[in-house]
Amino acid sequence: MSQKPKNYWVNTSGNEIIRQFIGRAGAGTRREIEQLIDGGSIKKVIRQELTYRDLDAGSDHLWSLLFMTGYLTQCGEEEEDGLTPLVIPNREIRWIYVEQVRRWFQEETARDTKTLERFCGAFLKNDVTEIETGFQRYLRKMISIRDTNVRKDRKEHFYHGILLGLFANMDNWVIWSNAESGEGYCDIRVETQDGETGFVIELKYAENAALEEACGRALRQIRDRNDVEALMDDGVKTIYGYGIACYKKRCKVVSSVFPSGSATS
Secondary structure (H helix, E strand, O other): OOOOOOOOOOOOOHHHHHHHHHHHOOHHHHHHHHHHHOOOOEEEEOOOOOOHHHHHOOHHHHHHHHHHOOOOEEOOOOOOOOEEEEEOOOHHHHHHHHHHHHHHHHHHHHOOHHHHHHHHHHHHHOOHHHHHHHHHHHHHHOOOOOOOOOOHHHHHHHHHHHHHHHHOOOOOEEEEEEEEEOOEEEEEEEEEOOOOEEEEEEEEEOHHHOHHHHHHHHHHHHHHOOOOHHHHHOOOOEEEEEEEEEEOOEEEEEEEEEEOOOOOO
16 A cells, blocks of 8 residues: 655654754664665655654654655555655755755764864865875765766765865864855855965866866866955965865865965966
């Protein structure tokens, strides 16, 4: 018998439910989340009659809640053993899962302050090796997100969001996202509060894992559009430009130094 979700939970905060669910998930459940985000299906017993008291009982109840709020949908007939096949209903809701994974990740990484400060500090030292290895380390910790069915700009937005979340923990940084600079908009611009150091980042998704080529395009874009102009206007003494290319859980970083008062290097 095919089940249809009721509207009992229609006014609940579904996005927060997804985030709580991901935060509670163990290794097995996270693999199931990866499978769903990748466009696959899972099979679960769905309980239509739940109270708020039931929500803390375990992940099985949260699967039911995600179904009843429309964040999962049935993709076949209920089986004789009571298992219902479930999928994420569309790309928009899939992206909500992706964004909640990112939020969970930011909360988790913020707890390891030493590692986070070393990673962020590398941007102020032009330590490309530490930036690259550190970012790949963070990407490996993420719930795996296969992005073959997502537009390229959405892929870049995902990595953009990860970096912004990591940088947000630096209290003495002033951070702009998609800020007007020079002849266009740079992905991320950062300036320390003392005005000593600043940097701009251009992110590219490397189609077919062409990381080197994508990094080169990113750095050329910083130079061609004069993305460091706003930092120079602020009198920042040391300015770096970073081209970062990403492909799934891999990344490549290249950099350039822009002496104060000069837009080229």
